[in-house]
Amino acid sequence: GAVVSQHPSRVICKSGTSVKIECRSLDFQATTMFWYRQFPKKSLMLMATSNEGSKATYEQGVEKDKFLINHASLTLSTLTVTSAHPEDSSFYICSARDVGQGYEAFFGQGTRLTVV
Amino acid sequence: ELKVEQNPLFLSMQEGKNYTIYCNYSTTSDRLYWYRQDPGKSLESLFVLLSNGAVKQEGRLMASLDTKARLSTLHITAAVHDLSATYFCAGYTSGTYKYIFGTGTRLKVLA
Numbered sequence: 001g002a003v004v005s006q007h008p009s010r011v012i013c014k015s016g017t018s019v020k021i022e023c024r025s026l027d028f029q030a031t032t033m034f035w036y037r038q039f040p041k042k043s044l045m046l047m048a049t050s051n052e053g054s055k056a057t058y059e060q061g062v063e064k065d066k067f068l069i070n071h072a073s074l075t076l077s078t079l080t081v082t083s084a085h086p087e088d089s090s091f092y093i094c095s096a097r098d099v100g101q102g103y104e105a106f107f108g109q110g111t112r113l114t115v116v
Numbered sequence: 117e118l119k120v121e122q123n124p125l126f127l128s129m130q131e132g133k134n135y136t137i138y139c140n141y142s143t144t145s146d147r148l149y150w151y152r153q154d155p156g157k158s159l160e161s162l163f164v165l166l167s168n169g170a171v172k173q174e175g176r177l178m179a180s181l182d183t184k185a186r187l188s189t190l191h192i193t194a195a196v197h198d199l200s201a202t203y204f205c206a207g208y209t210s211g212t213y214k215y216i217f218g219t220g221t222r223l224k225v226l227a
Contacts, residue, residue, distance in 0.1 A: 006158075032213055043204065044159075044217045093158055097213065104149075105215055110158040 002028045002098045006108025013084055013115055021079045021111045023094030029074035030096035034105065035067075038091040050077045084115040118143050120207050122218035130226050132194050137203055137221045139188040145207035148188045149215065150179050153202045162190075162203075195225045 003026040013019045023033055031052050036044040048058045048069050056069035066088075068080040077096075081088050091112055095105040119142040129135050139148070147166050151159040163172045165181035165188060172179050176199065178191045188205055205218040 034215065036217075041222070043220045046214060046216070049213065095159075095215070104161065104164055106161070107151075107159045112156070 002026075002096075002106045004030075004094065004096045004106045004108045006094050006111055008111060009109055010112045011114070013113070015085055015115055016083055018080055018082045019084060019113060021081075021092055021094070021113075023077045023079070023096065023108050025075045025096040025098070025106075028096075028098045028100060030077075030098065031074065032097045033071060033077040034095045034097075035069060035077075035079050036093045036095070038093060038110075040091075044093060047079075081113065084113075086115045089113055089115045118145060118207050118209050118214070118216045120145075120205060120216050120218040122203075122205055122221050124221060125219060126222050126224075128224045128226060129192075129195050131196055134194065135192050137190040137192075137205075137223075139190070139205035139218050141186050141188075141207045141216075143186075144183075144209075145186075146210045147208045148181050149206040149208065150188070150190055151204045151206065153204065153220075155202075159204065192223075195223075197225045197227050199223060200225045
């Protein structure tokens with residue numbers, strides 16, 4: 001199956017700083033990528049849909065100025081958590097859609113963000 | 117807007133037993149997915165169900181889809197400890213290209 005690489009897998013940052021998470025599709029072109037947030041023992045909450053070459057579409061209640069998404073190429077989307085606070089600590093997962101495989105989405109390994 | 121619910125939320129079962137996880141969704145979903153998540157890990161794709169009556173099986177897991185009832189099931193046959201994980205179903209709407217996840221079922225298989 002298609003491979004989606006997410007980096008870093010773990011990051012600890014200080015309150016007030018920004019952190020960038022990368023999501024790469026390694027062997028296919030992804031016109032659309034998705035960013036999810038998962039709280040402990042909870043389901044995945046869709047944050048935004050990232051489309052190559054255009055602005056991301058954010059879900060209701062997600063602060064677009066807080067969670068900056070850039071999808072500059074067909075293989076890379078980035079999520080930047082700006083001015084991080086401890087409540088931003090969470091597990092962030094990206095997925096990329098491979099139109100060549102029947103619209104199945106493949107998931108990155110996830111990033112555990114801890115803001116101290 | 118598509119909403120997806122699963123039950124049960126928690127399931128503790130003995131090895132060798134059978135059980136079913138249910139996934140209900142609120143409006144038309146173009147396809148239905150099942151995923152497995154181990155603690156601290158991302159999601160592993162298990163099944164994609166594309167049409168009414170679809171049934172797929174892999175080892176001790178079998179998934180089915182009834183689009184009229186807006187119901188998908190994940191049946192576990194003769195459970196083993198290695199199946200302990202959280203299982204998610206997800207619906208998909210082609211109009212929005214969104215994958216909407218269910219609440220998840222935490223399965224614990226006791227030896």
